[in-house]
Amino acid sequence: MSQAPLRRYITIFFNGEAYSVPHGLTIMKALEYAGFRFTRGSGCRGGFCGACPVVYRLPGDYKIRVGLACQTPVEDGMYISLIPYVPLVEYVPRREELKPDAGYVLKLYPEISRCVSCNACSKACPQGLSPMDAIQAILRGDLRKAAELTFDCIACGLCSLRCPAEIRHPAVFRLVGRIVGVYYMPRSRSVEQRVKEIESGRFNNAFAKLLSMDPGSLRKIYDEYLKTGRLPGDLEV
């Protein structure tokens, strides 16, 4: 005879208060179950956006652990602290200013040269990347390697919070990714083609029409599109 599974409740601690929540939820869902509403520090809920870094500790263990609130399951006795954002200063140079040169990256982010290879960053990364190896690759001038190693960085900033050298990893990685994109990746012909089409005014009428519509009509077009894969005649280009 099958029995309805028992719902097991566990206790978590958040901001110094204890909450009883069902076993099996993620930290994010558990806190919502406990009545909190995320107005910051949540985005995709799928482990992709990096908006929900969390710091926690388990009972009987001195280690501070880190993760993503939308991905980490709650455990009994967990102490939780959320980090809605990591306030890193980032430089975003214009495309023409970028140089395919590690010296340029070091000039913008000189703290890179203080990396002591402690590997605290890699131990923190919820994406399982090795930010240390990427920083080390920059130090030896290999920007392509650094970009390759950090392609999956979701800019949660946890590594930077752990780094004794105060390196701003996600900002550095974004810069390196842009440099490699501009200087080493093959140019995408289809994008260039599309930009030309936009400039030629091909989409102007359709956009003007969309922008003048009320939300109700937009929804109707959208639902229709989902069903049939087609747009009304005057929006086709």
Place this chain on the structure above:
Amino acid sequence: MKTLLYYPGCSLKRDYPEAERAGIAVLEALGYRVVELRDWYCCGGYPGSTSLDHVKYVSSIRTLSKAIQQKRETEGDTIVTLCPFCYNTLKQAEKLYSTKPDIYRRVVEYLKDEVEPYRGGLRVAHFVEVLYESRSDLSKLARRRLSGLKVAVYYGCMLLRPRAVALDNPDKPVLVESILRELGAEPVDYPLKSYCCGSFHSILEPSIVARNTGKIARAIVDSGASIVVTPCPLCLSNLRKYTDLRAMHLSELIAHALGVLELPLRALQG
């Protein structure tokens, strides 16, 4: 064929690809299989110039721990590097468990959830040592003798100090000279072969580097040498930046003599 595990080091990798190519070509000409380490980290020589005594060993010990795995696969039991800084730091790290057991224990403890503890089993060697051990082959393999070339060898600090890792007498080193003689060169004698060039002061106190390299350059000019070779990328960079000497990495001159790499060595043809 004997395998050498090759540790490049950041400076050389970044700034002196020609010295690196030359060094590897020379080792291969001498019959070694050169395998670059899969995982290697800044030796710590740079942050190690600060006084954080424990931290500076972390990356070197990690590199050694990971190299042990590659030793099992390749049977290469020697890590060779072209950079004296890296040599010095890796060599000191390699001996850490006997020379500074307390620091060794802390470093290994720190690394324990990442890598297996390094318990010895690798030899750390500088390029110069490998050349010295194969010096009789050098003379057989030479395709361009360096006959009559008056060359000054500038050692810098890191191959000769501290004594525990020194490759030669710090006050009167002769190792590189004896290698070059096998190739027909005429190394000159001069007094400042191991006088510090100023090293990383190039970043914050360049005047120190300007002063020291100036002294070294005068001694070399007085010695009648037409060219200076150094085993150190950092010394090379300082000599090139602050003096008019014709300077090159030792690996380049040897590669030229063995004819394994065409280098634009106009300096030697005049």
